[in-house]
Amino acid sequence: DTAVSQTPKYLVTQMGNDKSIKCEQNLGHDTMYWYKQDSKKFLKIMFSYNNKELIINETVPNRFSPKSPDKAHLNLHINSLELGDSAVYFCASSGGGTKETQYFGPGTRLLVL
């Protein structure tokens, strides 16, 4: 029943590792997003993607890459993790009749040691 789901909910890993966070939406939306929330609760867009276009926030390091196997999924892959990558990552989606309203997943809390 969950509209936007993310796995895992918590992720603890060592510096230098590569990790992925998965996101799935069952709302039939055509646009998906990744946001990063830092320790001060500030939220910033990382990527937005629909089946035609990927828009990347220019401040996002190229160690971060979104991968979309199909319209319902947008996974986030992170190479060579750094301490500063520790944050909460939120996936969201939008589309249909309420195109501008985004629906958020529960977040993935990433801690890099």
Added chain:
Amino acid sequence: GNSVTQMEGPVTLSEEAFLTINCTYTATGYPSLFWYVQYPGEGLQLLLKATKADDKGSNKGFEATYRKETTSFHLEKGSVQVSDSAVYFCALSDRGSQGNLIFGKGTKLSVKP
């Protein structure tokens, strides 16, 4: 570029007090405006929205009016409850960028019994 400025918190109120959280924005064109709420340990939920000038969004006793002349979208509630304790985010939809949300820094509200 587009931006959102929120009053800094934390805000601490007693139950049944009146709440105002100020939000002003800078944008080209006419963005849609949103308030999202994040309860402790959870993801973001849409609280209310307004898509054009003079629209009033309302939900769960919260209200906000889209004021083009003052570029503001202040959140109000007449009588807060302990269960309203959360972080509140004002946001605008950047229509030129697949509707990416630009968030304010969030305002933490604590309501004491």
